[in-house]
Amino acid sequence: EPEVPSFIASKVSQYSCQRKTTLNNYNKKFTDAFEIMAENYEFKENEIFCLEFLRAASVLKFLPFPVTRMKDIQGLPCMGDRVRDVIEEIIEEGESSRAKEVSNDERYKSFKQFTSVFGVGVKTSEKWYRMGLRTLEEVKADKTLKLSKMQKAGFLYYEDLISCVSKAEADAVSLIVKNTVCTFLPDALVTITGGFRRGKSTGHDIDFLITNPGPEEDDELLHKGLLLYCDIIESTFVKEQLPSRKVDAMDNFQKCFAILKLYQPRVNSNSYSTSKNFDMAEVKDWKAIRVDLVITPFEQYAYALLGWTGSRQFGRDLRRYATHEKKMILDNHALYDRRERIFLKAGSEEEIFTHLGLDYVEPWERNA
Ligand code: ATP
Ligand code: MN
Ligand code: MN
Structure with missing residues (x-):
């Protein structure tokens, strides 16, 4: 059987900052489904399940081959039962009934529309949904709503802003x-x-x-x-x-x-x-x-650059890695070593990776 040489599933790190993830995604079929699931959990403010699917998506984005059998994911990190169920169904049926259900779900569809407006997040969407509003047309028609300055601009330039x-x-x-x-x-x-x-x-x-x-x-x-x-x-x-x-x-x-x-x-x-x-x-x-x-x-420029370059998941894992593997605290401003009780200065992203004991990952390899 053809195996990708030098790829050892059990050696794949659970942290995306220890993986190189380019835009070349062989598993879009799976990761699209995971991202729908994750977004739905985000709309429900279930951070744990949301992160579970985002981490799994990030692992599959890194894989140098398309998953075609359950054996392909054996030994990989972040493959919990909920994730495996989705993968198994996509392998067997070509699509995930759970992800399909979610994309047809009324609440999900409304939240998706609402949060597509600049200035509207999960909290506002929740409020509008509870008021019985379901579409952006209904929101626009409701003259009792008090929109923020940001949301007004969001509606005013909506068509331009949703086009990439x-x-x-x-x-x-x-x-x-x-x-x-x-x-x-x-x-x-x-x-x-x-x-x-x-x-x-x-x-x-x-x-x-x-x-x-x-x-x-x-x-x-x-x-x-x-x-x-x-x-x-x-x-x-x-x-x-x-x-x-x-x-x-x-x-x-x-x-x-x-x-x-x-x-x-x-x-x-x-x-x-x-x-x-x-x-x-x-x-x-x-x-x-x-x-x-x-x-x-x-x-603080190097720290800001690292934080704002993302991806979001890459940034999350850098911080998680710093905290759990290095007893350090990282944010967009600084890196603090809790053992030594000192701030670690850095003039470049390379130096930050070095402080963390990580191999350097190029910006185009941070698409986790
Ligand atoms: P897109 O193409 O959709 O814009 P993106 O990766 O550029 O994708 P952004 O939402 O623009 O996504 O965010 C870029 C990076 O900046 C992300 O890594 C994110 O973590 C970080 N970021 C975004 N907003 C904030 C914020 N308010 N405070 C701190 N960091 C942020
Ligand atoms: Mn941005
Ligand atoms: Mn951006």
Whole structure:
């Protein structure tokens, strides 16, 4: 029987930060089902079951071959009974009845719609669902609802925001952000993080990290009005504070969950459409794009870069690894060694991996 040489299931680490996971996923059939299951548990605020399916998905994304028999997953970590049941059914039937049930479930479908709006999370969705609301049309029609500023922007630019951001759009926005930042801070370093840094060709947003080398710190940058919508969250970082132990905690950087107006030159590829669109002024020549801007002090830059590059699962496992294997606490600001009671400084991601005793994992290998 053909076996993939040098692949030993029992040697696969339970931590995705000890695996190299590219975008090359041989097991999408399985991981898509797991992600539906995980999302449904997230909507039910069942973190344990949610993480169980996310971890399993991450292990299968790493496998260098497609799973075709139960024997293929023998010895792999994170393969609990609930996960195995789903795998077994997909192998035998081609699809998972549980995942199918979930995707047709009324509550799941409503939550999926609600959380697709910028500014709407599980808590708000829960509230709307309890009020008897089921679709976005019903939400929009309900004039008694008090929407936040963020949610209003989410509805206003909804169609643009649910369409994915392309690499070309990310590059165009990157130029704008870099140019704008540089007019205020000529020495600033602007880096794309998130999915695009991991090599993805599309994303739901574009993530930027901005730092200014040297002693100068500028907390005015975000207040200069370059954005369509901008919800500025001021820095809450306190010097010498211990890293957060919460696995999914927000960090304390000054940041901005923004919507940027990206002008796109209109291409007249079809002369019919231009003659039909009589009033040229009515044709929208821009697209609303979600952008996250994070400002970090220079000495925390490496930690912020590692945290904001993700993937989310990769970050979770880095923190879990630090806590359970190294008696250290890692967050987006710092790494604290609890035995030595010291903060470990790092000027690059490589140094952070070294502090943790881990082999370096390139950004495009962090698609866990
Ligand atoms: P997508 O293409 O869907 O945007 P992504 O991997 O870029 O995928 P994001 O949600 O943009 O996903 O997040 C990028 C990274 O930043 C993730 O690893 C996530 O853990 C981290 N992150 C996102 N939001 C926050 C936050 N509020 N505080 C701290 N870290 C965050
Ligand atoms: Mn992103
Ligand atoms: Mn983001």
